[in-house]
Amino acid sequence: MEVTFNNSGAINRAHYALVQKIENASSPSLADDAIIQEIDTIRRRFAKAGFTPDSRACREWLLILLHCSMAMTFELPRSDYLEFALPAAVGLAGGGAKLSDRRVGYEFCAAVMPPEHELHLMLVNTFRKDLESRDETHICLALDMLLQVSSSDVVPAIQSRLEDLLSHKSFQVKRRAMATFKTLSRHNPDLLQRTTRKIFKRLRDDVVASSAFSLAAELVKAGMISGIEVGHAAVEVIQKDRSNSQGRRIHSPAVAAIRCVGQLIVIDPNSGEVKSLAEVLIQKCLTSSKSSKIVLECFRALSVTPEPILMMVLSPSSDLQHPVSGIHYMLMSKDPNLHYTFLACLLAIDVKLWVGVDEAIPAQLQENEVHRIMSFLDGSDLTIRRMTIQLLYRVDPAILEAWFSRFIESTPSPTSTTLATCEVYASRALEVSTVLDAENGEAFASRLKVVLQAVQVPHKDAAGKDSPRRGRAHDEGSGAGVNAVLESVVEPVLDRLRESTDEFRKTFVEKTLQDLQESFTGVAAPVPTATVICAAVACEYSQLVTLPPSTVAEGLTNCLATSPGVQEALLIALTKVVAMFDDESSPVAVVTRVEELLKQSRKHMRHRCDQFLRLVKDKAMLKTVVQNAKSQTLPDILLAIEEQFRKLPKPVTSPSSASSRAVSPRGAAGPSALRYDAYDAPGASRRKSQDRHQVRTRRPSQTPSTRSSAAYSEEFQRSPILNGEDPLAQTITPAGLVALAEGDEGLRNFAVGNHIQPGGPSIVSEALASKVDLITLESPFHAEPPTGIAEALKNDIQADPSSGISEESFLQSFDVSWNSIKSTTRGWSESPPATVAGTLQDAGLGFIMAFPSIEAGIKAKDQTFHDNEILGMLLTSDGQISAAIRLRPGEDDSSLWILKCDTLELKSLIKNALQGDG
């Protein structure tokens, strides 16, 4: 934001600085930090100023606080976070030096004060004083605030004055007074009695008639005035109105009068006046057909008119034209708002009145008009599509059935369409299914299956073999949607289930799981999206159905030959389902299949399989996981699994997990880590670490509750750690996306929490902290060393007397020097220890390397040497040891080097040699 303070119009420098901070913040969380900081500053200022801060300062602080509450991206820490300023705001509202100050005080109360707050009482006298004022502005201000922050306490104090204000000379005051009566009547319905004498006069006053009709409807509802009399007044206004254009007179009294007529019909549908009121509405509709606002309002008022009366009024024997005849132009217009109005009008009245099913009233639409309506189903506007589907369903569900069948037939072959096209076709078909099977879960499940089979093919059929798709980045070409999980289908289906009745849910789940079981008995296997839905419903709702858990587990197990993302969802669902097994039964087949999967999979899925197998072996732990889950959804079960394994003793660490230290707060690493300087990561590890850091720190910068699941998916699929090591970073699976999109704050916070609040150690950092101190732990490395060169080196040193050092003396010297040299540096190399050792020797620094023999059982005084370690020493010309190095093998032919050297320059030389190798 490039604007100077003088040009900005900011209320003061602090306001300007705050806006600058918010607008220039690189992420929403940073902007929120600035806001919270500003609130705390103002809190301190208020505390310092006591109860009577300077009026101007108070106004400015309150305005900044209002700005803060509006600009917050995330929730304020507590709902009462700004309430500290309420006493000052109440004081300012009552005693501010200027009207603008008082308005700010009122505004702050309106925005921050909860409905039943004790400080409402403090405002009563202020309201009363303002209402008694002769100044119209003060009266309006008080009425405005009464409409926003009214409470039952205020009614006795102002009711008499409020009644007088109904006759005030200013129409602004009269309008507000009527609106205030309506609002305060929620607290005290008897209050309306005070308006009965004056309301009819106001109904005939054009300037305030809109507010008067709104109040009159309340009075009729309360039985305080005659509906017939109000009806007459309304008809008078409607007939007097001459607006038949899309003019700018927006809320003409006619609109309010028509709405009032509708309310009168609802209040007494059997009144003898209803027929004449309906005729007036139809007449108005026809004479004002160009004013879409009036037409829509008339249709809505007609929608509550009893059907027999409308049939009578609209029959050919009646002199009146059909109201639909006046709105044909809307359908043929190019304005989408007119299409909306047309559909809204038709939806307002019973289809019998215009579709021609009843002989008494002929069809009101021509064939081309029906085609035009049908064409809305293919339009790009979701609102219009939804309305059209509703309309056609009301006319005849068979029309929609036929459209659905044709649509499915016309769906292009899955292998020749893009993922986006698949998503569009599936979601369009789903929109229709949602209406067609609104009450029948089983039918919905069947139709969903049809939709998915039309846009996807079973996993193995797609390419003739297992071809796991790695991510959306690749899903842009033809056939991309074949094996992808269609989020636009999964999310709405699961949402629908959560909102639906128990019966709908039960029948849907039963049908889905039965189909899953049957799909492996001859019919094609389920498509990926269907598999994820099966996994989600099996996890969340399998307890609702009569199918035994073993059958559900069998069905899920049969689906495991699919892409890794889907496999993960299936494994999580299986965890839940297996937990439902009797204590005696054992999921042998499931275990066998998962063991096979373990052998075939890459690291991440191996980790999941391993977790599953460990849980199955320990049923008590399995049940604890399911019981501890916040809900039975896939993400919550996954969260519970991770939580459970985090509590267990830590598994062996690996170089890659050590590299994650780069993203762990230093403070969380524990005191032992402070004994050494941080070691450098090798190139690859460093890159991984940086990427991971980017992924993790990018999230808080975006808005968790507004981000689409697609965005998460993209991030997940683009992530370089897709096949990586950190299980937390991999929880955002296609299945997990569903819950993330549903606002599963727990999982999101779990994944990002450490970075939102860097000050406090999180679960993640604690977990990492336990892995970082590799030096002091027993060797985590079990990989076989590349013994060829190492053996040669070992032989060299043992056999080569030119070095002048025997193995034993070498190790003793090494031990002494290792303990005496203080400065430690460490890092990773991508090469195995032997290669690194060779590099050091080739560097010309004069390193003497040794491979301690296990047989010798070498144990120096204080130091235990690890298996397969290579040791190195650098001797000065006077025979002193200036540097010592240990090279430990890591996974994937990498190695950890630990260098002890007190000379800065020498250390730098050695490091350069080591990094040159990495």
Add this chain to the structure above:
Amino acid sequence: MIHAVMIFNTAGAVRLTKFYTPIPHSLRTSLPKLIFKLVSTRASGLCNFLDAPELQLNWAKNGVEGDETRVVYRCYATLYFVFVVSSEESELGILDLVQVFVESLDRAFENVCELDLVFHFDEVHYILSEVIQGGLVLETNVEEIAVAAKEASKARKTSYASAHPLSLGSVGGVGKNVESLAKNMNLSWFTSGLRR
């Protein structure tokens, strides 16, 4: 009834929120995000109404009473003006009300720009309060709103003068500083910036 009025820019930054229905604390920040998500994904040639079951669900989940909820929105240059209304309100009437509100802002700020909404949000609230009170439409005539805004400004000056007898009466009115800003920054988008 009008439940809420919101203004956000095309990047999703909230410029104004005003709730006329008491809603839980958590919804105050999540609702604008949800609505922005719904509105910003709609192309420019579509209708200005949103029948949003997602919103209804969210509303109901948080214990907010009310029947069907609709969203009426309009995009002007870089800003979305969004009104969340109950089914008893006329969507078409509200759509015109959005226009009235924007025209009123333009009159008050003389070529209103996004910065006016950022730095003068209290004035924006005031103008809104001339149009809507307690969720009810109060005034729809731009002339009347402009007159009311001017009178209020005059009343403020009077009250300022009475509170500060030695002042020269040069109290900043609406858009005082921003007048030059709008010209300098060429952000006077209102007259030419209507997308539809």
